[in-house]
Amino acid sequence: MSVRNPTTVVFDVGNVLLRWDPRNLYRTIFDDADEMEWFLSTICTSEWNIEQDRGRDWDEAVALLVKRYPDHEAPIRAYHDRWEETVSGVIQENVALLGRLREAGVPNYCITNFSGPKFDLSKKRFPFLGGFDGIIVSGDERLLKPEPAIYRLLLDRYGLEAETCLFIDDSKANVEGARAVGMQAIHFVEPMDLAAELNRYGIAA
Numbered sequence: 504m505s506v507r508n509p510t511t512v513v514f515d516v517g518n519v520l521l522r523w524d525p526r527n528l529y530r531t532i533f534d535d536a537d538e539m540e541w542f543l544s545t546i547c548t549s550e551w552n553i554e555q556d557r558g559r560d561w562d563e564a565v566a567l568l569v570k571r572y573p574d575h576e577a578p579i580r581a582y583h584d585r586w587e588e589t590v591s592g593v594i595q596e597n598v599a600l601l602g603r604l605r606e607a608g609v610p611n612y613c614i615t616n617f618s619g620p621k622f623d624l625s626k627k628r629f630p631f632l633g634g635f636d637g638i639i640v641s642g643d644e645r646l647l648k649p650e651p652a653i654y655r656l657l658l659d660r661y662g663l664e665a666e667t668c669l670f671i672d673d674s675k676a677n678v679e680g681a682r683a684v685g686m687q688a689i690h691f692v693e694p695m696d697l698a699a700e701l702n703r704y705g706i707a708a
Contacts, residue, residue: 508705510610510706512609512668512701515648515671515674516632519673520594520631521625527589547568557642557646558618558643561621565583587624590625597691600697604706607708612636613639616641616648617640618642619642648674649680665685671688671689
């Protein structure tokens with residue numbers, strides 16, 4: 504059976520369009536890199552953070568860790584209070600590519616694992632995030648990639664066909680999750696030329 508060329512591009516946000524890494528913040532808090540890595544692997548872990556992406560309230564999340572690690576209250580609170588410093592800026596080439604796709608009238612959507620309130624902050628700082636034809640924010644939906652339900656929600660909500668969607672994510676697991684529901688997908692890893700990859704799928708950018 505032949506594979507149809509995709510007509511719709513579906514973006515992830517973190518490390519596809521925005522440069523996100525908690526180390527952007529914590530390098531300004533910890534003088535010792537080993538201490539920073541211990542903190543991020545033991546206290547403010549990725550497993551803890553992903554629950555905010557699933558919709559857990561930030562104040563609740565912070566209180567949970569402060570109770571458990573009272574000696575580290577200040578850096579724990581910084582994750583919430585200074586969260587915007589975890590985003591160092593945009594991936595210029597990909598944001599420019601997104602702009603060209605929009606100018607060409609290519610339908611563009613987004614599925615992102617992101618806290619709802621933090622995504623609202625990010626839209627104010629980076630207005631292009633408000634320009635998608637449709638967007639699924641995990642924290643608002645209480646669903647996470649790579650769970651099949653979050654991809655199906657995008658398809659159902661916006662009337663899209665999976666096989667005509669080309670999904671782009673920096674996580675291999677999330678890419679595989681998209682493929683599992685029938686989407687075509689690109690695993691983005693810098694310094695990939697994303698425009699060239701889209702051209703391979705028949706999308707001129």
